[in-house]
Amino acid sequence: MSQVRVRFAPSPTGFFHIGSARTALFNWLYAKHTGGVFVLRIEDTDQARNTDEYLELIYQSLSWLGLKWDEGPKVGGNYGPYLQSQRAGIYKEYLEKLKATGRTYEKDGAIYFKLLGERHEVYDEHRKKTVTKVKNAPAVIDDQIRGRVERVEDEDFVIVRSDGNPVFHFVNVVDDITMNITHVIRGEDHLSNTSKHVELFKAFGAPVPSYAHIPLILKQVGPGKMSKRDQGALIEDYKKRGYIPEAIVNFLCLLGWNPGDNREKMPIEDIIKLFDLPGINQSNARFDDKKLAHMNLAYLLELPQDSFLSLATTILTRANATDALLANPDYFKAVMLLSQPKIKSAEELPKYTAYFFTEDYIHVPEVKAKVMTKGDPKARLTELIEVLSQSDFTNDIAMEESIKALAAKNNLGFGDYQAVARYAVSGTNVGPSLTAMFRILGRDKVLNRMQKTLDS
């Protein structure tokens, strides 16, 4: 059997979104699973809507997700060029082939593909005009996911616009032929188009590729499929928010596919091993950002220190605390590693760690109202300052012991001191372990902040 060749063929007409990412992913997985070739082809025939910015975003997003293409722009290959805008010669050549067999005609300056069969006029309700229908045999699609699908293509269709540019259906098929594509894995929104494509393959005398139409991702709220405008749709956003690409990939695999057992979080190598086209679901899946967030957290907790630190640096730098960050790398590292197991997503980092980098941190009024009114908070702060000024700030266990001793002496619990201390030092009631926080902040900051709270 010849080598599997699949392609992902996006058009640079908008942001790269979750649905495109999953289509790319499934193609990539199938190539990896079969030892085949993953081709990236850019369908930029819509000159009015293409932009270089979107093109670049395709490359960046695929790379970020770890979906390396074996052939395509930037990496080359034997079937190029891989931008449709550079393949005009090939399309012309193939158009001639069709013309030579009498399968085209011109109308209103455009070139149509001519179906074989009897013709008759019919009024089309939908388009409010009379159209010519062709009595044609159904095209049979042997879909790896949906089984046998039949659809009659009963109208001639445009393959070259009056401005001379070939349209999607035509270039898509010509490229699949000339690039030796064996399997077409794409969204179900193309299922109805497939009959056109099958007609073209047959007209060219080319073998029809194996099809696999994957279900669509539906928007989280409201009707319809996910689009670029929907909340949570853009890959770019997840990158900005510090999501972990492996988590997104893992999540996307589970949207319409499963390993056959109850595993969910699993290494990509295992997924590659088990992935196959017939195992893909037939029904659409609704996007769920909560589950994605959960998957991201699972990956975040296991992220190696150096990876986490570089992620944290990216996030924090963007959040403008740059000077304070660069001032002391060891301090930065300590703060971030203290926070890693506590946050749900890297995007929380700037807010979560703000008080480590400035004296001008926010004191949450609600927390103040809650914490600084119970018992005698000022007395407790005074006691804490007394005890802590004798403490070894490199030893958080010892600090904890001395605060516990202080609490016990006054018939109180550690928690009674913890709350006021935390508020004084961080302005809030959430954060990492109290004395570990002390250790990293250091004696001066801790005592000063407590004193300042006392004086206010």
Next chain:
RNA sequence: GCCCUCAUCGUCUAGCGGCUAGGACAGCGGAUUCUCAAUUCGUUAACCGGGGUUCGAUUCCCCGUGGGGGCACCA
């Protein structure tokens, strides 16, 4: 309107004629704990409806209903 397609907890799904219908996320309750998370234990919750086929249907068939997609000189 026409064509294609899909249908199990709120969501993602397992199930491929006989199961106490399983798991995960979310939710709820408990444990743990210095807060918040994490962790852990428990728990609520589903076979769209109607006909068949069959000894027996979540599972097979048909019809409804509902969802999704397509019907361009967009891709």
